[in-house]
Amino acid sequence: MSKLEEIRVKLKQAREPISDKILITKVLTSLPERFKDFGSAWESVSLEMQFVQELSSRLLIEEERIGSRNEELIALASVCNTxxxxxxxxxxxxxxxxxxxxxxxxxxxxxxxxxxx
Structure with missing residues (x-):
């Protein structure tokens, strides 16, 4: 996300701005497989709320949620592995x-x- 923001700033300085919609599309199509459900959830967000900062915030929350779920699965696997x-x-x-x-x-x-x- 931060790399895309860097590129966006450089393009803006070069007078070739990228809209939020294009940046959001690039982010969503570049997400790893573990975020596959996130794209569908993002589509349910109202158009008035679909901006880069909101996407970034929601991605951080999703990443934390996925991390917690993975930790639970690892703990369960270690309990089940006898x-x-x-x-x-x-x-x-x-x-x-x-x-x-x-x-x-x-x-x-x-x-x-x-x-x-």
Whole structure:
């Protein structure tokens, strides 16, 4: 965004000004894939509010939101990744005690015994 603003200022100094609409279009078409939904959201902004400063402000908010979502996904992935964890019940890698088949088999045997008695 700042590079485009620099170019805009240089062109204005060279008496070749670029309108907000052209600059906004360039920004929107240059956004990375992670901002794919932003373009649609921007189209819903009223024409009176579609100016460069508003776009910049909204992009910063979107970038922060995407960053927060990515941090949450990374945290979730690290919680879900149990391949490096070791079960304290059976001693095997790749699962936690609460997901251990040995525990489940013991629980099922206990339930079966109760049903017999």
């Amino acid at each position: 391949s490096s964890r070791k079960c304290y019940t059976c001693g095997k890698d790749g699962h936690l005690t609460r997901f251990c088949d040995k525990i489940r088999k013991q629980e099922l045997a206990t339930i079966a015994r109760r049903d017999v008695i």
